[in-house]
Amino acid sequence: MSMMDEAGGGLTLPELLCRSARRQLGAAAVGLAVMAADATSELVAASDPAAHELEVLQLTLGEGPCLEAFRTGRLVQLAELGTGEQRWPAYSAHLRERGIGAVFAFPLRIGGIRLGALDVYRGHPGTLSDDDLSLALHFVDAAVVVLLHLQDPASHQSLDDPRLEEDVEGFTLHPEVHQATGMVSVQAVVSLHDALLLLRAHAYVADRSIIEVARDVVARRIDFR
Structure with a gap:
């Protein structure tokens, strides 16, 4: 069974990630887009039709938080809608x-390489709480790994972003994780470090523990090829 089939309903991992982020963050919509160096964009996934429409509008108008987050490489926050009228009037x-x-638009990047942005839309004004910000950054980490894997799993480079580091000591009592990491490394043709990140990304997206995902990999119910 493939990752896509196991995750649910034929949805892609980026789509599942957006849906999970919307649910866990209590957001109205979540969108994920990748961009090229010239700022041309291609929508990858959205949590629902409303999110898709909001993302396409940015690309059509040539303005919005997603484009700004990609251009600056920084988190773009519009906690009060009125404050964005001068920056992105249309x-x-x-x-x-x-x-x-x-x-809130979170840039997706590895070091100096910019990949795109993850956009979180809320139906009410206000800043993100510390807990929500921390959770959103976890989804950003997962989105980066998923995008890298989908783009070219055979040419992954070691990830230098410290936020993506895993505390492997936490898995000393769970040999399934170590075994699954080795299997994913072979299946996806990546390093052991990146294989562990793929396991984490899949666990985030599927709303499961990494141990559960690892057991399915070992049992060959999930295949990262």
Whole structure:
């Protein structure tokens, strides 16, 4: 069984990630996009049709938090919709029409390499709490790994982002994780470090523990090829 089939309903991992992020963050919508160096964009996934529409609007209008997050490499926060009217006048008007009160765009990057952005839309104004910000950053980590794997699993480089480091001591009592990491390394043609990151990303997206995912890999119910 493939990762896509096991994860549910034929949905891709990016789509599942967006849906999981929307649910766990209590968001109105979540969108994920990749971009090229010239800022041309291709929508990868969205949590629902509303999110898809909001993402496409940014690409159509050529303005919005997603494009700004990609360009600057920094988190873009629009906690009060009115504050975005001068930065993105056309896009802000569309957000208001759709009942969006706040939007947060997280850049997806590895070192100096920019990949795209993860957008979180909320139906009410206000900043993200510390807990929600921490959770959102976990989804950013997962999105980076998923995108790298989907783009070219055979040419992964070692990831230098310290936020992606795993405390392997936490798995000393769970040999299934170590065994699954080796299997994923062979299946996806990546290093052991990157294989562990893929296990973590799949666990985040599927709302399961890494031990459960590892056991399915060992039992060959999930295949990372």
